[in-house]
Amino acid sequence: MALLVVLGGGESGVGTAILGQKVGFEVFVSDKGEIKDKYSKVLEHFEIEWESGQHTETKILNADLVMKSPGIPDKVPLVQKLVENGVPVISEIEFASKYTDANLIGITGSNGKTTTTMLTHHLLLGGALNAGMAGNIGDSYAKMVAEQNYDHYVLEISSFQLDGIVDFKPHIAILTNITPDHLDRYEYKFENYIASKFRIAMNQEASDYLIYDADDPIISSWLNKNPVQSKLIPFSLKEKQQIGAWLDNNTIRMNVEHKTLEMSTDILALEGQHNVKNTMAASLAALLVNVRKETIRQSIQSFQGVPHRLEKVLKINHVEYVNDSKATNVNATYYALDGIKKPLVWIVGGVDKGNDYSELMPLVREKVKAIICLGMDNSKLKEAFGNVIDLMVETYSMEEAVKVAYKISERGDAVLLSPACASFDLFENYEDRGNQFKSAVKNL
Incomplete structure (x- = not known):
């Protein structure tokens, strides 16, 4: 044996x-x-x-x-x-895939993959398809293959999982975006991390699909130099696409495999431009597995979003408390700072993964009135923003961070937990960090 x-x-x-x-x-x-x-x-x-x-x-x-x-x-x-x-x-996804004939939708990217995975699964269930959701989210994929008999799997896949594949091949691959992340695991070389993400398409054939963000210059330039076998299905907020999805004023338009779909961005349950993209990616996948257009529109409206991702916790004394603990890299935090339209008290910090904070600078100057550092080592944050922000406070527990935020915030502000870092110095994981934030806010 x-x-x-x-x-x-x-x-x-x-x-x-x-x-x-x-x-x-x-x-x-x-x-x-x-x-x-x-x-x-x-x-x-x-x-x-x-x-x-x-x-x-x-x-x-x-x-x-x-x-x-x-x-x-x-x-x-x-x-x-x-x-x-x-x-x-x-890796687990390589092992488990050998023992199922189900249709696989694999989703990777630096940000947006959890939302896109949950939304795609939600659309498939809305279309009455027998679909499981696994990978980097929820239950183990291998355990599901052992115990269930799904026709479709929607898998959230990290670069670490892709590093351990040999024959793994999703019929539909989605690449949400690529920004520097986890560089500590890739010899601090961005190109190694990019190559790792593109492994999702390495075994795909002409009958398979790669749905990707055409506005992402890193994805586009990689595809120019490293063509893939699968059919390319781009989505874009900037330019009309012949095939794929694009934004036309306030309308999302799609055209894939002789199916078209139009819907107003007003019906989206999730706010923010990045969620328009997540919606495009998930809807394209749903169209490819023959979910009806009307079902897609209805399901998009009923989607609840992901815990710890721009999750509104409470309003206290006209101050909004927002839990974005899932923002474990700079790009995810960029979306949060960009998406909230109020003056911000920003709780940030943790285990730095080789972060470059410079891309946040314009947003920090414009919106952030105070920074509360929450990590064992905050030297990089102090170096980046010390001269820009008048008020910077170092804290070493969530309770302390939230109390400080409560003291310094004023009517009309938002207190945002968006760490841009991993959580392992003070917390078990980002969920633990987010849950501690929520309970500290509720105890104010």
């Missing part, structure tokens, strides 16, 4: 272990950290062998196949040893 070793006992790892066992592998799960109770209980239930707090190298190097959790960098010595020994090291 072939041995499948799963490195990492989180959502994707445990899902892979369940599917691996089901399809006939001997499975061993190994996590250098602690495996959470909810996951170890599942492994016990399925009688899958596991260890935590260590990696037993002799056993791991004996593997026939290794699934590596996306959080483990490729340059970890154990992973390098596996590769040198000729053991294939793949």
Whole structure:
């Protein structure tokens, strides 16, 4: 019996272990950290062998196949040893896709991928299609393949997951945008990160589709130099497209595979230009899988949005509190600063991923009246904005940050948590950070 070793006992790892066992592998799960109770209980239930707090190298190097959790960098010595020994090291999406014939819609990009994934799934369900949503969001894709029988999967896919693919091929790929992110994992070379994102299309054929932002100069120039096999379906806010989606004054127009669709931007439940783009991408995918036009229009109006992404929490003394904890990079924060039309008290900071804050400067000068730093090391933020903003306060807990914001904000302001950084210095993850913000606001 072939041995499948799963490195990492989180959502994707445990899902892979369940599917691996089901399809006939001997499975061993190994996590250098602690495996959470909810996951170890599942492994016990399925009688899958596991260890935590260590990696037993002799056993791991004996593997026939290794699934590596996306959080483990490729340059970890154990992973390098596996590769040198000729053991294939793949990601969950690569493994799970071998065991399903479902139609795959894969969505990647630096920003907007969660919203686009949730909206695409919402449109497919609205069209009464039997569709699951997985990947970087919600439940494990491998676990779904093991336990459900969906006709379609809408997958949110990170660059780390794409780094571990060999044959993975979505029928419809969506690339929302590419801006510098996670450069610490790509030797601080932007071109390595771009190449990683484009792996989503590397196995696509002429019968497949790549939906992409034609306004994104990085995507356009890469496609000029590195043509793909799939049919290109661009969307744009700036220029009319022959095929794809474009904005005509206040109307979104679409034309794809002899289907046309028009809808007013007034019906969109989500605010902001970036959400017009997310809507275009999701609607194009829905048209390609034959969801009816009227259904798409109705579903667009009923979509609720994503938690921790420009989520309005409360209004206190005429001050709006907005949770944008999901903004873990500069570009996501740019959308937030750009989208809110009030004077801002901005809570920012965390683990810097090689950020360049200069693109935020015009918006900060125009809108931000005070900055509250929330991180263990705020030196880069102080360097970037210290001379521009009169009031800058350093804090080391969410409760403290929110109290300071409450003191310095005035009627008509907005207090915005949009960190532009990862959360791991003070929080478990961006959800934990956002939830702490919401409860601190509610306790004011």
